[in-house]
Every structure is written in C-alpha cells, then in structure tokens.
Amino acid sequence: MYSKAEAAHLRHAFWTTFGQYMAPVPSAEGEPVNWINYRTGLKHVQLRMRTEDRRASVGLELLHPDADIRALQFEQLQALHKLLPAIPGQDWEWQAEAEENAQPLSRVQQELRGVSPLNREDWPALISFFKPRLIALDEFWSQARYPLEDLQ
Template sequence: MKPIPNAEGRRINWPNYKTGVRNIYFRMKAERDFASIGIELGHPDEELQELYFDQFGQLRKILESTLGEEWSWKLHQENEFGQIVSRIEKILPVVNVMDEKDWPEIISFLKPRIIALDEFWELVKPGFES
C-alpha cells in the first residue's frame, strides 16, 4: 500500500489512517478468525457519538456507492477495551492473519476498501470538521 497515494495524491500511512477529525477513526483489523475494516466513532459522549452516527447515516448512499457494497451499522457497542463505540464496518470471516495462505485474501479485502473510504472521506470530511 505504501506507494499508493490518497485521494488528494499525497503519501499516506494507510494502516494508521488519520481522519483529521477527533473521535472518528478508520480501523483495519486482521485477527486469527476474521479481518475487518470500518469507521469507528469513539466520542466519549454517547449523544454526540449518536449524532455522528446519524450524520454518517445521512451520507449512507454516498458511502455505499463509493464502496460498491453495503456495510453493517452498529450503534453503541462495547469494544475490546470496554469503551462504547459505534461502527460502520465490513467483516471478512474465517481468515487467519497467522496463516500466510490467507494473506492474499485479507489484503484483497482490505486494500480496495481503505482506498474507497479515503475517497469517500475526501468528499464528506468538511461536514464533520465543524
């Protein structure tokens, strides 16, 4: 991914994608039984978190058009650290990051989706900055 520029043509650290908006994260995970990619809303105020979630909901058609698929929407769930977060995500089940034979499938799953998320984010980010 390193040589691939972002939607603005700049170099980017894809695995540690910075949205530039506090409490909005793009997360990619590859674990022993799944891979996932998504938008995580981690605002500690659950009402504000829900407002962000609703704001993304208003942009759902643009998001799904950019991604070319539907993702799951989960409001107010506990993450692995016990924090309440909301997620918009896609999961690839039954892959294992520890099994080298699964790497091509995991990379093929994550790569086009993070590029599409970047493209989507460039369109809608100004609405989240204020």
C-alpha cells in the same frame, strides 16, 4: 499452535507486507498516505483494520465519549451514505451502538471471516479484502469529514 513470539512476528510481517503493498496508492486527494496508521484528522474518529479470531474487519469508528455527540456524528455519516463507494457482493454494516474492549462506539464496517494473518496462505485474501475497502473509506472520508468537524 504458535508461540506468542511467533504469532507476533507473523502479525508484524503481514502488516509490514500490507503497508509496502499499499505505499504507492495515493489518498483520494492524491496525497501520500500511511494506510496502516491512517489519520482522519479528527479526534475520536478512527479508521481501523483488525485481524482477530479468524476474522478481519475494516471500518470507520466514532469513539466520542459523549454518547449524544457520537449519535449526531453517526447520523451525519448515515446521511452521507451514498458517498461511500459500494464493494460488489458486500454491504457496509452500519452500527449506531457497538462496543469494543468495553468502549462504546459507532461504526460503519465490513468483515471477512475465516482468515488470519498467522496463515501466510490467507495473506492474499486479507490484502484483497483490505485494499478496496480502505480506498473506499478514504474516498468517503475525504468528503464526509467536513460535516463532522463542527460536531467536535
């Protein structure tokens, strides 16, 4: 078991390592991008990576406080689902209604279980999980963002 400080240090070390690994990878539009703090350019739309409870997830989250607008945004994304590159061996999970930290949201995501940034032996699996999915979501977002801009 790790102390809070040790766990925080390992998490920070993982995200720093991952950020350095992804730094040379350009966005779908050929621009430099901060993959760790990816900016969608739209309020209430976030690309999130999580590592908690021996699982990792990455996805595009719709957080609009108005449930009707959030539902319209989700419908728009679903209508464009064919633009989201496939990841061999795993389908994207589309959730019209979900909750994270008592906040309602909609999202499209993928999840990997049995990994933790606290275990350095899991880092290659985490990096191999996050990298192609981030690139796929970025490619998708570069095209899907425009219909959502009108729904802000």
